[in-house]
Amino acid sequence: MSSYKLVALDMDGTLLDDNLKISARNKEKILRLVKEGIHVVLATARTFKAASYYAKELGLDIPIITYNGSLIKEVITGKVIYSKQIINSAAKEILTIGEKLNVYTKVYINDVLYVEGEAEEAVSFSQKHRISYKVIGKLSENINDDPYMIVFKDHKEKINKAIEYLNNSISLPISFTLSTLNSLEVMDKGVSKATALECLTNELGIDRNEVIAIGNSLNDYEMISWAGLGVAMKNSDKQLLDKWDIISQYDNNKDGISHVLDKYCLY
Structure with missing residues:
Protein backbone atom coordinates (compact mmCIF):
# COMPACT_ATOMS: atom_id res chain seq x y z
CA MET A 1 0.00 0.00 0.00
CA SER A 2 1.26 3.48 -0.85
CA SER A 3 1.57 6.36 1.60
CA TYR A 4 0.94 8.75 -1.29
CA LYS A 5 -2.61 9.84 -2.08
CA LEU A 6 -2.09 12.18 -5.03
CA VAL A 7 0.26 12.29 -8.01
CA ALA A 8 0.67 15.59 -9.89
CA LEU A 9 2.09 15.31 -13.39
CA ASP A 10 3.38 17.97 -15.71
CA MET A 11 2.43 17.18 -19.29
CA ASP A 12 4.87 18.28 -22.02
CA GLY A 13 8.23 16.59 -21.51
CA THR A 14 6.92 14.62 -18.55
CA LEU A 15 3.72 12.64 -19.10
CA LEU A 16 3.80 13.14 -22.88
CA ASP A 17 6.55 11.82 -25.10
CA ASP A 18 8.11 13.96 -27.81
CA ASN A 19 5.24 13.04 -30.14
CA LEU A 20 2.74 14.37 -27.57
CA LYS A 21 1.44 10.89 -26.80
CA ILE A 22 0.83 9.05 -23.52
CA SER A 23 2.61 5.71 -23.73
CA ALA A 24 0.68 2.50 -23.13
CA ARG A 25 2.81 1.73 -20.07
CA ASN A 26 2.30 5.18 -18.53
CA LYS A 27 -1.43 4.99 -19.17
CA GLU A 28 -1.69 1.51 -17.65
CA LYS A 29 0.17 2.63 -14.52
CA ILE A 30 -1.96 5.74 -14.07
CA LEU A 31 -5.21 3.82 -14.48
CA ARG A 32 -4.03 1.27 -11.92
CA LEU A 33 -3.32 4.03 -9.39
CA VAL A 34 -6.72 5.60 -10.00
CA LYS A 35 -8.36 2.21 -9.51
CA GLU A 36 -6.59 1.94 -6.14
CA GLY A 37 -7.93 5.33 -5.07
CA ILE A 38 -4.89 7.51 -5.72
CA HIS A 39 -5.71 10.85 -7.32
CA VAL A 40 -3.80 11.65 -10.50
CA VAL A 41 -3.74 15.33 -11.46
CA LEU A 42 -2.42 17.05 -14.56
CA ALA A 43 -0.56 20.28 -13.79
CA THR A 44 0.34 22.19 -16.92
CA ALA A 45 0.86 25.54 -18.61
CA ARG A 46 -1.56 24.36 -21.30
CA THR A 47 -5.08 25.67 -21.68
CA PHE A 48 -7.94 23.76 -20.07
CA LYS A 49 -9.15 22.58 -23.47
CA ALA A 50 -5.74 21.23 -24.45
CA ALA A 51 -5.19 19.52 -21.09
CA SER A 52 -8.68 18.07 -20.81
CA TYR A 53 -8.17 16.15 -24.07
CA TYR A 54 -5.56 14.03 -22.30
CA ALA A 55 -7.48 13.87 -19.03
CA LYS A 56 -10.42 12.40 -20.92
CA GLU A 57 -8.10 9.93 -22.64
CA LEU A 58 -6.99 8.76 -19.19
CA GLY A 59 -10.53 8.78 -17.82
CA LEU A 60 -9.67 11.24 -15.05
CA ASP A 61 -12.65 12.91 -13.38
CA ILE A 62 -10.57 15.03 -11.01
CA PRO A 63 -10.00 18.77 -11.54
CA ILE A 64 -6.92 19.65 -13.58
CA ILE A 65 -4.48 22.51 -13.05
CA THR A 66 -4.00 24.65 -16.16
CA TYR A 67 -2.32 27.91 -17.23
CA ASN A 68 0.52 27.24 -14.76
CA GLY A 69 -1.91 27.27 -11.84
CA SER A 70 -4.23 30.09 -12.90
CA LEU A 71 -7.24 27.79 -13.32
CA ILE A 72 -8.37 24.59 -11.63
CA LYS A 73 -11.39 23.14 -13.34
CA GLU A 74 -13.23 19.82 -13.28
CA VAL A 75 -13.07 17.87 -16.52
CA ILE A 76 -16.52 16.30 -16.41
CA THR A 77 -18.72 18.98 -14.83
CA GLY A 78 -16.72 22.05 -15.90
CA LYS A 79 -16.91 23.31 -12.31
CA VAL A 80 -14.27 25.95 -11.54
CA ILE A 81 -12.43 25.24 -8.27
CA TYR A 82 -9.97 28.13 -8.48
CA SER A 83 -9.43 30.96 -10.93
CA LYS A 84 -7.00 33.90 -10.96
CA GLN A 85 -6.56 36.16 -13.95
CA ILE A 86 -4.28 39.09 -14.69
CA ILE A 87 -6.28 42.29 -14.30
CA LYS A 189 0.35 37.54 -8.50
CA GLY A 190 0.86 34.45 -6.36
CA VAL A 191 -0.01 32.01 -9.13
CA SER A 192 2.09 28.89 -9.69
CA LYS A 193 1.56 25.19 -10.10
CA ALA A 194 2.55 24.85 -6.44
CA THR A 195 -0.09 27.25 -5.09
CA ALA A 196 -2.75 25.63 -7.26
CA LEU A 197 -1.72 22.16 -6.10
CA GLU A 198 -1.90 23.32 -2.49
CA CYS A 199 -5.40 24.68 -3.11
CA LEU A 200 -6.51 21.41 -4.68
CA THR A 201 -5.05 19.20 -1.96
CA ASN A 202 -6.73 21.35 0.69
CA GLU A 203 -10.00 20.81 -1.17
CA LEU A 204 -9.39 17.05 -1.16
CA GLY A 205 -8.12 16.86 2.42
CA ILE A 206 -4.69 15.60 1.38
CA ASP A 207 -1.46 16.61 3.14
CA ARG A 208 1.49 17.82 1.05
CA ASN A 209 3.57 14.90 2.39
CA GLU A 210 1.10 12.58 0.67
CA VAL A 211 1.81 14.16 -2.74
CA ILE A 212 4.21 13.14 -5.50
CA ALA A 213 4.92 15.79 -8.15
CA ILE A 214 6.89 15.16 -11.33
CA GLY A 215 8.05 17.72 -13.89
CA ASN A 216 10.80 18.68 -16.32
CA SER A 217 10.89 22.48 -16.61
CA LEU A 218 11.67 25.48 -14.45
CA ASN A 219 7.94 26.18 -14.20
CA ASP A 220 7.70 22.86 -12.31
CA TYR A 221 10.35 23.76 -9.72
CA GLU A 222 8.00 25.26 -7.14
CA MET A 223 5.59 22.33 -7.50
CA ILE A 224 8.19 19.60 -7.01
CA SER A 225 9.67 21.62 -4.14
CA TRP A 226 6.28 21.86 -2.43
CA ALA A 227 5.32 18.18 -2.74
CA GLY A 228 6.28 15.54 -0.21
CA LEU A 229 8.20 13.86 -3.01
CA GLY A 230 9.32 15.87 -6.01
CA VAL A 231 10.95 14.23 -9.01
CA ALA A 232 12.63 15.88 -11.99
CA MET A 233 12.57 13.95 -15.25
CA LYS A 234 15.86 12.71 -16.67
CA ASN A 235 15.21 14.87 -19.74
CA SER A 236 14.60 18.01 -17.65
CA ASP A 237 16.04 21.38 -18.58
CA LYS A 238 19.60 21.75 -17.30
CA GLN A 239 18.49 24.66 -15.11
CA LEU A 240 16.10 22.34 -13.24
CA LEU A 241 18.57 19.45 -13.03
CA ASP A 242 21.10 21.84 -11.48
CA LYS A 243 18.57 22.65 -8.73
CA TRP A 244 17.23 19.15 -8.02
CA ASP A 245 18.63 15.85 -6.72
CA ILE A 246 15.80 13.33 -7.21
CA ILE A 247 15.82 12.51 -10.92
CA SER A 248 13.95 9.81 -12.85
CA GLN A 249 15.95 6.91 -14.24
CA TYR A 250 14.23 7.16 -17.64
CA ASP A 251 13.13 10.07 -19.80
CA ASN A 252 9.70 10.97 -21.20
CA ASN A 253 10.26 8.80 -24.29
CA LYS A 254 11.03 5.69 -22.23
CA ASP A 255 8.08 5.56 -19.82
CA GLY A 256 9.84 7.66 -17.19
CA ILE A 257 6.58 8.35 -15.35
CA SER A 258 5.64 4.70 -14.89
CA HIS A 259 9.12 3.82 -13.63
CA VAL A 260 8.94 6.57 -10.99
CA LEU A 261 5.47 5.48 -9.90
CA ASP A 262 6.54 1.81 -9.82
CA LYS A 263 9.30 2.80 -7.43
CA TYR A 264 7.28 4.97 -5.05
CA CYS A 265 3.69 3.69 -5.33
CA LEU A 266 3.31 0.06 -4.33
CA TYR A 267 0.64 -0.92 -6.85
Whole structure:
Protein backbone atom coordinates (compact mmCIF):
# COMPACT_ATOMS: atom_id res chain seq x y z
CA MET A 1 0.00 0.00 0.00
CA SER A 2 1.26 3.48 -0.85
CA SER A 3 1.57 6.36 1.60
CA TYR A 4 0.94 8.75 -1.29
CA LYS A 5 -2.61 9.84 -2.08
CA LEU A 6 -2.09 12.18 -5.03
CA VAL A 7 0.26 12.29 -8.01
CA ALA A 8 0.67 15.59 -9.89
CA LEU A 9 2.09 15.31 -13.39
CA ASP A 10 3.38 17.97 -15.71
CA MET A 11 2.43 17.18 -19.29
CA ASP A 12 4.87 18.28 -22.02
CA GLY A 13 8.23 16.59 -21.51
CA THR A 14 6.92 14.62 -18.55
CA LEU A 15 3.72 12.64 -19.10
CA LEU A 16 3.80 13.14 -22.88
CA ASP A 17 6.55 11.82 -25.10
CA ASP A 18 8.11 13.96 -27.81
CA ASN A 19 5.24 13.04 -30.14
CA LEU A 20 2.74 14.37 -27.57
CA LYS A 21 1.44 10.89 -26.80
CA ILE A 22 0.83 9.05 -23.52
CA SER A 23 2.61 5.71 -23.73
CA ALA A 24 0.68 2.50 -23.13
CA ARG A 25 2.81 1.73 -20.07
CA ASN A 26 2.30 5.18 -18.53
CA LYS A 27 -1.43 4.99 -19.17
CA GLU A 28 -1.69 1.51 -17.65
CA LYS A 29 0.17 2.63 -14.52
CA ILE A 30 -1.96 5.74 -14.07
CA LEU A 31 -5.21 3.82 -14.48
CA ARG A 32 -4.03 1.27 -11.92
CA LEU A 33 -3.32 4.03 -9.39
CA VAL A 34 -6.72 5.60 -10.00
CA LYS A 35 -8.36 2.21 -9.51
CA GLU A 36 -6.59 1.94 -6.14
CA GLY A 37 -7.93 5.33 -5.07
CA ILE A 38 -4.89 7.51 -5.72
CA HIS A 39 -5.71 10.85 -7.32
CA VAL A 40 -3.80 11.65 -10.50
CA VAL A 41 -3.74 15.33 -11.46
CA LEU A 42 -2.42 17.05 -14.56
CA ALA A 43 -0.56 20.28 -13.79
CA THR A 44 0.34 22.19 -16.92
CA ALA A 45 0.86 25.54 -18.61
CA ARG A 46 -1.56 24.36 -21.30
CA THR A 47 -5.08 25.67 -21.68
CA PHE A 48 -7.94 23.76 -20.07
CA LYS A 49 -9.15 22.58 -23.47
CA ALA A 50 -5.74 21.23 -24.45
CA ALA A 51 -5.19 19.52 -21.09
CA SER A 52 -8.68 18.07 -20.81
CA TYR A 53 -8.17 16.15 -24.07
CA TYR A 54 -5.56 14.03 -22.30
CA ALA A 55 -7.48 13.87 -19.03
CA LYS A 56 -10.42 12.40 -20.92
CA GLU A 57 -8.10 9.93 -22.64
CA LEU A 58 -6.99 8.76 -19.19
CA GLY A 59 -10.53 8.78 -17.82
CA LEU A 60 -9.67 11.24 -15.05
CA ASP A 61 -12.65 12.91 -13.38
CA ILE A 62 -10.57 15.03 -11.01
CA PRO A 63 -10.00 18.77 -11.54
CA ILE A 64 -6.92 19.65 -13.58
CA ILE A 65 -4.48 22.51 -13.05
CA THR A 66 -4.00 24.65 -16.16
CA TYR A 67 -2.32 27.91 -17.23
CA ASN A 68 0.52 27.24 -14.76
CA GLY A 69 -1.91 27.27 -11.84
CA SER A 70 -4.23 30.09 -12.90
CA LEU A 71 -7.24 27.79 -13.32
CA ILE A 72 -8.37 24.59 -11.63
CA LYS A 73 -11.39 23.14 -13.34
CA GLU A 74 -13.23 19.82 -13.28
CA VAL A 75 -13.07 17.87 -16.52
CA ILE A 76 -16.52 16.30 -16.41
CA THR A 77 -18.72 18.98 -14.83
CA GLY A 78 -16.72 22.05 -15.90
CA LYS A 79 -16.91 23.31 -12.31
CA VAL A 80 -14.27 25.95 -11.54
CA ILE A 81 -12.43 25.24 -8.27
CA TYR A 82 -9.97 28.13 -8.48
CA SER A 83 -9.43 30.96 -10.93
CA LYS A 84 -7.00 33.90 -10.96
CA GLN A 85 -6.56 36.16 -13.95
CA ILE A 86 -4.28 39.09 -14.69
CA ILE A 87 -6.28 42.29 -14.30
CA ASN A 88 -6.66 44.08 -17.61
CA SER A 89 -4.73 47.20 -16.63
CA ALA A 90 -1.72 45.06 -15.64
CA ALA A 91 -2.10 42.97 -18.79
CA LYS A 92 -1.95 46.08 -20.96
CA GLU A 93 1.22 47.22 -19.18
CA ILE A 94 2.83 43.81 -19.72
CA LEU A 95 1.82 43.83 -23.38
CA THR A 96 3.25 47.32 -23.82
CA ILE A 97 6.59 46.01 -22.52
CA GLY A 98 6.44 43.20 -25.06
CA GLU A 99 5.72 45.64 -27.87
CA LYS A 100 8.53 47.94 -26.78
CA LEU A 101 10.98 45.04 -26.90
CA ASN A 102 9.44 43.60 -30.09
CA VAL A 103 8.94 40.24 -28.39
CA TYR A 104 6.63 37.60 -29.87
CA THR A 105 3.64 37.55 -27.51
CA LYS A 106 0.72 35.21 -26.88
CA VAL A 107 -2.29 36.01 -24.70
CA TYR A 108 -4.53 33.29 -23.26
CA ILE A 109 -8.17 34.09 -22.52
CA ASN A 110 -10.73 31.32 -21.98
CA ASP A 111 -9.05 28.65 -24.12
CA VAL A 112 -8.37 31.03 -27.01
CA LEU A 113 -4.92 32.24 -28.03
CA TYR A 114 -4.67 35.90 -29.09
CA VAL A 115 -1.77 37.17 -31.20
CA GLU A 116 -0.98 40.43 -32.96
CA GLY A 117 -0.48 39.11 -36.48
CA GLU A 118 -0.47 35.97 -38.59
CA ALA A 119 2.58 33.84 -37.89
CA GLU A 120 3.58 30.24 -38.50
CA GLU A 121 4.18 29.91 -34.75
CA ALA A 122 0.52 30.63 -33.98
CA VAL A 123 -0.73 28.23 -36.66
CA SER A 124 1.50 25.33 -35.62
CA PHE A 125 0.96 25.96 -31.91
CA SER A 126 -2.82 26.03 -32.22
CA GLN A 127 -2.82 22.80 -34.23
CA LYS A 128 -0.40 21.09 -31.87
CA HIS A 129 -2.39 22.08 -28.76
CA ARG A 130 -5.88 21.77 -30.24
CA ILE A 131 -6.90 25.36 -29.51
CA SER A 132 -8.09 28.21 -31.70
CA TYR A 133 -6.26 31.48 -32.18
CA LYS A 134 -7.33 34.98 -33.13
CA VAL A 135 -5.33 37.73 -34.81
CA ILE A 136 -6.39 41.06 -33.31
CA GLY A 137 -3.67 43.59 -34.11
CA LYS A 138 -1.88 45.57 -31.42
CA LEU A 139 -2.42 43.56 -28.25
CA SER A 140 -2.03 46.37 -25.73
CA GLU A 141 -4.89 48.21 -27.42
CA ASN A 142 -7.19 45.31 -28.26
CA ILE A 143 -7.05 42.98 -25.25
CA ASN A 144 -9.96 44.11 -23.11
CA ASP A 145 -10.50 41.04 -20.93
CA ASP A 146 -8.46 39.59 -18.07
CA PRO A 147 -6.02 36.94 -19.36
CA TYR A 148 -5.10 33.77 -17.54
CA MET A 149 -1.59 33.95 -18.91
CA ILE A 150 0.65 36.03 -21.16
CA VAL A 151 3.65 34.39 -22.82
CA PHE A 152 6.72 36.05 -24.29
CA LYS A 153 8.56 33.69 -26.64
CA ASP A 154 11.72 34.89 -28.34
CA HIS A 155 15.51 34.90 -28.27
CA LYS A 156 17.06 34.47 -24.83
CA GLU A 157 18.47 37.99 -24.88
CA LYS A 158 15.01 39.50 -25.44
CA ILE A 159 13.49 37.29 -22.75
CA ASN A 160 16.15 38.36 -20.26
CA LYS A 161 15.41 41.99 -21.11
CA ALA A 162 11.70 41.38 -20.57
CA ILE A 163 12.46 39.85 -17.16
CA GLU A 164 14.48 42.93 -16.29
CA TYR A 165 11.56 45.19 -17.23
CA LEU A 166 9.08 43.10 -15.23
CA ASN A 167 11.36 43.03 -12.19
CA ASN A 168 11.58 46.81 -12.33
CA SER A 169 7.78 47.13 -12.57
CA ILE A 170 7.33 46.32 -8.88
CA SER A 171 3.78 47.66 -8.79
CA LEU A 172 2.57 45.05 -11.29
CA PRO A 173 0.50 42.36 -9.48
CA ILE A 174 2.05 39.44 -11.36
CA SER A 175 4.09 36.26 -11.07
CA PHE A 176 6.26 34.90 -13.85
CA THR A 177 8.31 31.83 -14.61
CA LEU A 178 10.30 30.29 -17.44
CA SER A 179 9.26 27.09 -19.19
CA THR A 180 12.44 27.33 -21.29
CA LEU A 181 15.11 30.01 -21.57
CA ASN A 182 13.20 31.29 -24.60
CA SER A 183 9.71 31.30 -23.09
CA LEU A 184 8.53 33.56 -20.26
CA GLU A 185 5.09 32.89 -18.75
CA VAL A 186 3.30 35.65 -16.84
CA MET A 187 0.36 35.02 -14.50
CA ASP A 188 -1.50 36.86 -11.75
CA LYS A 189 0.35 37.54 -8.50
CA GLY A 190 0.86 34.45 -6.36
CA VAL A 191 -0.01 32.01 -9.13
CA SER A 192 2.09 28.89 -9.69
CA LYS A 193 1.56 25.19 -10.10
CA ALA A 194 2.55 24.85 -6.44
CA THR A 195 -0.09 27.25 -5.09
CA ALA A 196 -2.75 25.63 -7.26
CA LEU A 197 -1.72 22.16 -6.10
CA GLU A 198 -1.90 23.32 -2.49
CA CYS A 199 -5.40 24.68 -3.11
CA LEU A 200 -6.51 21.41 -4.68
CA THR A 201 -5.05 19.20 -1.96
CA ASN A 202 -6.73 21.35 0.69
CA GLU A 203 -10.00 20.81 -1.17
CA LEU A 204 -9.39 17.05 -1.16
CA GLY A 205 -8.12 16.86 2.42
CA ILE A 206 -4.69 15.60 1.38
CA ASP A 207 -1.46 16.61 3.14
CA ARG A 208 1.49 17.82 1.05
CA ASN A 209 3.57 14.90 2.39
CA GLU A 210 1.10 12.58 0.67
CA VAL A 211 1.81 14.16 -2.74
CA ILE A 212 4.21 13.14 -5.50
CA ALA A 213 4.92 15.79 -8.15
CA ILE A 214 6.89 15.16 -11.33
CA GLY A 215 8.05 17.72 -13.89
CA ASN A 216 10.80 18.68 -16.32
CA SER A 217 10.89 22.48 -16.61
CA LEU A 218 11.67 25.48 -14.45
CA ASN A 219 7.94 26.18 -14.20
CA ASP A 220 7.70 22.86 -12.31
CA TYR A 221 10.35 23.76 -9.72
CA GLU A 222 8.00 25.26 -7.14
CA MET A 223 5.59 22.33 -7.50
CA ILE A 224 8.19 19.60 -7.01
CA SER A 225 9.67 21.62 -4.14
CA TRP A 226 6.28 21.86 -2.43
CA ALA A 227 5.32 18.18 -2.74
CA GLY A 228 6.28 15.54 -0.21
CA LEU A 229 8.20 13.86 -3.01
CA GLY A 230 9.32 15.87 -6.01
CA VAL A 231 10.95 14.23 -9.01
CA ALA A 232 12.63 15.88 -11.99
CA MET A 233 12.57 13.95 -15.25
CA LYS A 234 15.86 12.71 -16.67
CA ASN A 235 15.21 14.87 -19.74
CA SER A 236 14.60 18.01 -17.65
CA ASP A 237 16.04 21.38 -18.58
CA LYS A 238 19.60 21.75 -17.30
CA GLN A 239 18.49 24.66 -15.11
CA LEU A 240 16.10 22.34 -13.24
CA LEU A 241 18.57 19.45 -13.03
CA ASP A 242 21.10 21.84 -11.48
CA LYS A 243 18.57 22.65 -8.73
CA TRP A 244 17.23 19.15 -8.02
CA ASP A 245 18.63 15.85 -6.72
CA ILE A 246 15.80 13.33 -7.21
CA ILE A 247 15.82 12.51 -10.92
CA SER A 248 13.95 9.81 -12.85
CA GLN A 249 15.95 6.91 -14.24
CA TYR A 250 14.23 7.16 -17.64
CA ASP A 251 13.13 10.07 -19.80
CA ASN A 252 9.70 10.97 -21.20
CA ASN A 253 10.26 8.80 -24.29
CA LYS A 254 11.03 5.69 -22.23
CA ASP A 255 8.08 5.56 -19.82
CA GLY A 256 9.84 7.66 -17.19
CA ILE A 257 6.58 8.35 -15.35
CA SER A 258 5.64 4.70 -14.89
CA HIS A 259 9.12 3.82 -13.63
CA VAL A 260 8.94 6.57 -10.99
CA LEU A 261 5.47 5.48 -9.90
CA ASP A 262 6.54 1.81 -9.82
CA LYS A 263 9.30 2.80 -7.43
CA TYR A 264 7.28 4.97 -5.05
CA CYS A 265 3.69 3.69 -5.33
CA LEU A 266 3.31 0.06 -4.33
CA TYR A 267 0.64 -0.92 -6.85
